[in-house]
Structures are given as structure tokens and as C-alpha cells.
Amino acid sequence: MAIKEIKTTPFKDQKPGTSGLRKKVKVFQQPHYLENFIQAIFNAIGGASGKTFVIGGDGRFYNSRAIQTIIKMASANGASALYIGQNGILSTPAASCIIRKHKLSGGIILSASHNPGGPDGDFGVKFNIENGGPAPEQVTERIFEEACKIERYLISDAPDLDLTVQGETVVEQTKVEIIDPVSDYADLMESIFDFNAIRSLFSKGFRMKYDAMNAVTGPYAKEILVKRLGAPESCLMHAEPLEDFGGFHPDPNLKYAKELVQELFSDNGPDFGAASDGDGDRNMILGRNFFVTPSDSLAVLASNAQFVPEYKKGLAGIARSMPTSRAADKVAEHLGISCYETPTGWKFFGNLLDAGRITLCGEESFGTGSDHIREKDGLWAVLFWLNLLAATGKSVEKIVRDHWHKYGRHFYSRHDYEALDPDIAKKLMDDLRAKLPTLKNTTVSGLQVRHADDFSYVDPIDGHVSKHQGIRIFFENEARLVFRLSGTGTVGATLRVYIEHYEPDHSKHDMPVQKALEPLIKAADIIAEIKKRTGRYQPDLIT
Numbered sequence: 001m002a003i004k005e006i007k008t009t010p011f012k013d014q015k016p017g018t019s020g021l022r023k024k025v026k027v028f029q030q031p032h033y034l035e036n037f038i039q040a041i042f043n044a045i046g047g048a049s050g051k052t053f054v055i056g057g058d059g060r061f062y063n064s065r066a067i068q069t070i071i072k073m074a075s076a077n078g079a080s081a082l083y084i085g086q087n088g089i090l091s092t093p094a095a096s097c098i099i100r101k102h103k104l105s106g107g108i109i110l111s112a113s114h115n116p117g118g119p120d121g122d123f124g125v126k127f128n129i130e131n132g133g134p135a136p137e138q139v140t141e142r143i144f145e146e147a148c149k150i151e152r153y154l155i156s157d158a159p160d161l162d163l164t165v166q167g168e169t170v171v172e173q174t175k176v177e178i179i180d181p182v183s184d185y186a187d188l189m190e191s192i193f194d195f196n197a198i199r200s201l202f203s204k205g206f207r208m209k210y211d212a213m214n215a216v217t218g219p220y221a222k223e224i225l226v227k228r229l230g231a232p233e234s235c236l237m238h239a240e241p242l243e244d245f246g247g248f249h250p251d252p253n254l255k256y257a258k259e260l261v262q263e264l265f266s267d268n269g270p271d272f273g274a275a276s277d278g279d280g281d282r283n284m285i286l287g288r289n290f291f292v293t294p295s296d297s298l299a300v301l302a303s304n305a306q307f308v309p310e311y312k313k314g315l316a317g318i319a320r321s322m323p324t325s326r327a328a329d330k331v332a333e334h335l336g337i338s339c340y341e342t343p344t345g346w347k348f349f350g351n352l353l354d355a356g357r358i359t360l361c362g363e364e365s366f367g368t369g370s371d372h373i374r375e376k377d378g379l380w381a382v383l384f385w386l387n388l389l390a391a392t393g394k395s396v397e398k399i400v401r402d403h404w405h406k407y408g409r410h411f412y413s414r415h416d417y418e419a420l421d422p423d424i425a426k427k428l429m430d431d432l433r434a435k436l437p438t439l440k441n442t443t444v445s446g447l448q449v450r451h452a453d454d455f456s457y458v459d460p461i462d463g464h465v466s467k468h469q470g471i472r473i474f475f476e477n478e479a480r481l482v483f484r485l486s487g488t489g490t491v492g493a494t495l496r497v498y499i500e501h502y503e504p505d506h507s508k509h510d511m512p513v514q515k516a517l518e519p520l521i522k523a524a525d526i527i528a529e530i531k532k533r534t535g536r537y538q539p540d541l542i543t
């Protein structure tokens, strides 16, 4: 074995986005592309020497290839130990759990989350720090700086490892252990929730469907739901991780988890349905004939946290990303705890969780989590709901309706316009920003604007300032529009419009969501000129 120093030149497009570096597989397959980025990570953290990392991914195409390269590079850079998920598999929440449990220096997660996979799909690399969470902006900015000036990287010429067998070996001076990707995570879940109550729910014939979308959570769901909780194996759908996700778009929402949705909305459907995304950090929750919006889910979990053993002692606080509906704020107010509003992306929750300011946090984009790790956690959310269903004996629909009755309902939807010409999308946002000072007190589509701004966040723990995190337009009656461009897409630009309207009157809670939001949807188009500028008459995706 020998360590080789390879000369290279920078790629200018290696700026991490909302969640790591995401590109088409073909971009990552270019010579030196992955290597440059990995070396940039090591350079940005003062070298890998003496450090310990977990490495794994969502099993998508190029996952194993990338892991072999990273093992050789981490060894050549002097890492003292590497923990690799067997078969290269590690869900994002499991990776976070392992970093924390084994007190590692960090982790490299190979995933493009909910983006499609396969040779023509997407790939991604995300670096997590020692608290188990995504690298904060200061670190991702340093990684980008390093990537922009890289001249060389180190790599061992050691042969590929067999990732299919658990066990320990040594590469250069580095101890490399292939580990069971599931057990640490499953143990953590068992320590949080009332598994006895959930087991007894299943033993009474409670029916559930869980869709792993041919992505990473299949083995986790099998161990936890079937083996430890006694659910029948037939409750699992698409539970084998596949390199191309079987052609699925592994994003758990009403559009892409179609089969699951059909089952839950059929006659005599199951009591409970759930799905998770490519890397296992997102969740969708369904009841029989009932969809729970992720924003509502966060609020419901917060309001019922006392039913879960781990959270019985009370919540320190709640945080939600800015575009997420303000349903959780009402619960925080009721509980007399703080509710923090952060920019989009899980990395902004890390400091608040580390400082003990918050216990639960979530995003409208099907992400929910707590201080048990530093990532959002799909199966955790599913287990939380199962725990609530077991403890209350209520249906999903009843729990949510009771919640609306108590706190009022936040009608909420996100409209995505995908693959836009980046120049047109940028101009739309720039012009909207320029218009902000003139909007106050104007009436648009019958709604009066109370306040409009460009969201800027000052981290309450380290004072770091993040600007331009989305344009917010507040109307009377707690209605709100938010506009921002996606930071995770790989094709053109995606405009996200977040639409929210608060309805305290429960006689109006049955209105169809898009109908309740109609005046706001019209206002969004008038203010941002979406149709005129993009030529799009409908969003590509409504969630």
C-alpha cells in the first residue's frame, strides 16, 4: 500500500447548498470531482489526521464506488478510524446517531436525499460535524473556499474493501470497521418511545402501511416495526434499497408516494400510513382518508409530547424553519416556551439543539426531529405518531381535528415551479425584493399587506448572520406568503411559494386547502408575476 499525491485543479461549482453538494451522477463521475470535494472537506477542518468518521449513504447508484474512494482518501489523510455501514448503507439519521453515540469527529453521508437516483439521476455528499449534525454555514463556506483553490489530494492505492461483510481491517494506518447500520439507531428509538404500548397496538390488529420507497429505510423499518414491534411484514412496501429506487422519485409526498396514498384513501384502508425519503430523514404521515401536513405534524407532536416517555419531562422549546406554517408557534405560546424561526435547512437547528434551547424542530418539507440526534428523522416521526395513537386510542384524523379545534387551523401549501431558467428566476426574486418597501398597506387580491421583508437570521447562540433567506409578505388575519429559490435542485432553478392562512373558526376547517388559499394564491401571482415571467400557468408540484 502506498499513499499517492495527485495533482488536480479546482471545479468552480462545488458550493454546498441547503444540504451538502448535490449534482447529477455524471458530474460526480468526472475524474477528480469527488476527490477534490472530499479533500476540500478534510482541508476545511484542519486535516483528517487522528480523526474518526462514519461513512455511508442511501444506497443509490455510485454510493459504493464513492465510499471506496473516500476510505482510501481518509486513510491517506491519516484518519485514525472509519466506520462504514454494511453494504454502504446508512440512513442520514442513523449516521447522526452513530457520530454522537461513538463520539466521532464527524461523518460523510452520500445522498441526494429525495432526488431521483440511477446513472442519470442525482448524487450528493454531505459533511456532518461532531455533534452529529450537518456542517454549519461557516464550515460549508470554508469547504467551498478550499475546493476553489485545491491543487492536490491524497489517496491510498489500497485495494477496494468488501463492504458486504461486517468486521475490522486496516488501510494504511487507519482502522476501518464495517458495522451493522441498523442496531445503534434501533436501540435509540427503543429508548425514546413506549415500545410496549406500540406492540400492544399492533397485537390488537391495528393496520399500518409503511413505504420505504425502495430507499434506505427498508432495513430499519424491518428491524424496528416488524422485529421489535411485531407489525406484520406485509405492512412494509418497497422495503429493499435499490440503486435507482426502482425508478421512484423517493420523496414522500402525495404525488410521489402514490401507491401508499391510494391504499390509505381506499375503502377499508389501513389505520395509519407513512413513508420516508431516499436517505430516511423525511416523513409523510397519513391517516385513513387523511393527510397530515408536516407543519401540522410538528405542532401536533409538540402538543402531545407528554405521551412519549422521553419527552414527558416537558419541552425546552420548539423551532421551525421560517417558511413552515406557524401552527407550532400556537403550541409554544400555549405551553409558555420559546418558538424559534430559522432559515430553511436542518443545519440551522444544530446550535439551538446543542444549547438545550429546543427539544423539537421541523420543516414544512416533511422534516421533523428532536434533540435525540442532529438530523431530521423519518422513522422517529413515524414512531412518535404510533406512540400517540397507542397512548390516546384516537385515530390520526381525530388527533389532528382536535388539535385544530383547540388552536385553530393553519391552511398551508407549497407551490413549486421547477427547472426554471435560472436568470428568469433570479430576476423575479431580485425585482420582488426591490418592490418590498412599496408593498406595505397596499391591497392585493382583496388582502391588505401588513409587512414585507427579506428574511435575515441572527443565530442566537453564535451571532452568525444569514441574509436573503426568503421573502416574506404578511397580510391581515395572520396570512402569509413566502418566496424563495431552492438550494437543493440540480436542474435550472426552482421557485418555491409557501402559502399560509390561519382560520380560528372551526366551522370553516373542512374547506379544501387550495380553495381556502385561493385569494393568497392569486396575490402571489400578482405580486411576483409568476405566470408572466415564467410562462408557467400551474406549479409543477403542490404539497
Ligand code: G1P
Pocket: 018, 019, 113, 321, 344, 345, 346, 363, 364, 365, 367, 485, 486, 487, 488, 489, 496
Ligand atoms: C429542501 C427543503 C428544506 C430541506 C432541504 C433538505 O431545500 O425545502 O426544507 O431542509 O430540502 O432536505 P430547498 O430545496 O428548498 O433549498
Ligand code: ZN
Pocket: 092, 112, 113, 114, 277, 278, 279, 280, 281, 282
Ligand atoms: Zn432526505
